Amino acid sequence: MTSCGNPATEQDALMHRRTKFDKARVCIKCRENPGNVVIRHAVYCKECFFPMMAGKFRKTLEPAVNPVPDGPRKKGLKPAGNLCLGFSGGLGSSVLLDLVSRSYFSTYAGEDAKGGTDHPRNTSVWKKATVCYVEICGALPGTRDRTNEVRAVVERYKHFDFVPLRIEDAFDDAWWEMVGGRRPEAHFNVDLADEELPMTSAPAASTDSIAALRAYIASLPTQTAVPSTIQTLVRLLLLHTAWATESSHLLLGTSLTSLSVSLISSISQGGGYVVREEAQEEWQPTVHIGAKRTVRVNRPLRDLGMKECAVWAWWHGLDVIGKENILGGRQGIGALTKNFIVGLERDYPSTVSTIARTCSKLAPKDGADTTCVLCERPAQPGVQEWKARISIRSFDEPALVSPPPHLKKVLVPKRESQAEAAPQHSLTPRLCYACHTTLTSRSSRGSTSVSAHANSTPLPVWVVSQLGSGDGEQWRSRKMEESDMKASLAEFLLPDS
């Protein structure tokens, strides 16, 4: 009951609470059966719920299956490569795995196949399907390894190969070689305590990838940066695995609810420029690996909320093993956004889909000509200059000790002189705004403890590989002996007469 007056004196002061469904309790599809579930004010019975859900899933996925997106589908679905599914063990990916299996693999070449083996209904859309799981317990000490539980779930679906990864593989040269990369010749450490992110040559690759991962995580400045970093590392591990398995599609179990959370959370952390990529993206490795092709990242559950997924999982008896709560502390942007969106979904369910629909209409004003070396997404040009102009990064900033306007012309701004003195080998110009903010932004509260590794933080293998690949700046600093210098110039020197 909702109060709209004084119920003690007025009999009609209490309004009846508005129901969560629009009209009657009868299913809006068949108009016969009593409803079983309310989805954003619409009532469905159990029989109509399943085809509605499978239909929405296919309607989202199928226009993106053929190489030309949204092209005519009359000739059937012909993807350019294999299929890779990112599996986290959570609700969305469990439902995704089930839906993909039921929609595209289960009827394939069965004994009771109708229409013959050549009938499109009985041919598999993707020749090969891989399920990739990234175990993140290495990044979160005290959490358990779920690889075997995930393996048991995936093995129930006979059409999928299981590829287990560990998040520390992001710092492992052997994994990088396995997915087709070239073992980097040089390794670098970065100083996260300095906003310019100066890099120094590391003496050798760390043989202990888990120590490198933990050093990287421990160097991050805020509670928010930790989950963002884990998400970025997992995303890149999945993308490279999709590439290595010659997959044209990487499917993720992001539901409408979790997409809205990641959109708002990403924008809050400076990822507004890649808001489109957060929903759907075409990716290829920045470092040249093999033939020129792309991996299309698709989220086929993006029109289905967590409620639909939970009901599907319950009615189909799916075993949802769950995933680690990487959002961690309550003060992190990710955790706060999730609490807000989940509450919003209960009270105003249609608003959550409005978030995703509104974000799908957003596009950056200018195209990107560079890619961030860390997240491998488009990077906004000139972002560092803009950031320097609009934000106070320290109390020594020129803005805070600014001379009067009439003196400005004669005084050299401190920022420019700092830029001249900035280290020559800086990671900052090669990062997007969001990644730079994640690595450097300090918080007035909820900062992580200061790490001893902050001055020499190792970098993920794909970053190292790009820094030494020659498609950008290639460098290595070491002090040369005079004889070495002479030797390198020998052919240009005139002989002493």
Added chain:
Amino acid sequence: MSTGDTITLKVEFSGGLELLFSNQRSHKLSVPALVPKKYGDASSETKPADITFLIHYLRDNLLKERVELFMESDTVRPGILVLVNDTDWELEGEGDYSLKAGDEIVFISTLHGG
């Protein structure tokens, strides 16, 4: 089954909620048929036991840890779906649904982990 003063129910937890309830998914329990209108206040008027009462009862009798993951403001936390005899509780009046003997109430968390 109803035994006059009590109602027997089957309560299930899924989607990770079972971890808060002794890691046991299914529970059979008996609750009073009539309960105080205001939970815990024996002197107040009575009403037939409803889901709001059941939620409080589960909190006080079966929940083992972290009440904030189950309840918020006299109802279940956002993100927890409730089914009454396989039907969404939003169709049954949510917390106002009066419990009947033999009812199956399922609590499903949509927030398992991250």
